[in-house]
Amino acid sequence: MVESKSPKDAELRKRGAMHPHPERVADPLFAEHEFLDARDLLQVKYEMLRHVRVDGHPVAQAARDAGLSRQTFYQTQTAYERAGLHGLLPDKPGPRSAHKLSPAVMAYVEMLLKEQEDLSSSDLVERILERFDMTVHPRSIERALTRREKKGS
DSSP, rough: OOOOOHHHHHHHHHTBOOOOGGOOOOOOOHHHHHOOTTBHHHHHHHHHHHHHTTTTHHHHHHHHHEEEEEEEHHHHHHHHHHHHHGGGOOOOOOSSTTSSHHHHHHHHHHHHHHHTOOOOHHHHHHHHHHHHHOOHHHHHHHHHHHHHHTTTT
């Protein structure tokens, strides 16, 4: 399949809404109607749900016609029941920050480093585990300290 460079494709990719396998969409409506786009995962998921709820198609058939799994159908159904159309939007990827390294944890790390400058990140991991009962990767601590140095904190 040749990858399209259209603005719509770029936007679908950016938002995580590009169907990973649009060539697998076998629903005849997507071939018959220009409005429906097999590359648009939201449209495909909505039509998959509609086929089951409105048209009475079996789940396995609707999922197969959408080029998706039955598990994806059930996840989509749950998301739709929870949040309507907004539930069909892809979730944002995981955390974008050192969410475990809260200000309280970082204050503790800085206190430890003031008391004993030669503590390694592995030593800090052990101390954080003892104090906060949380595991943190040594590299996460190193990155957080580097960020703080750059900010001048």
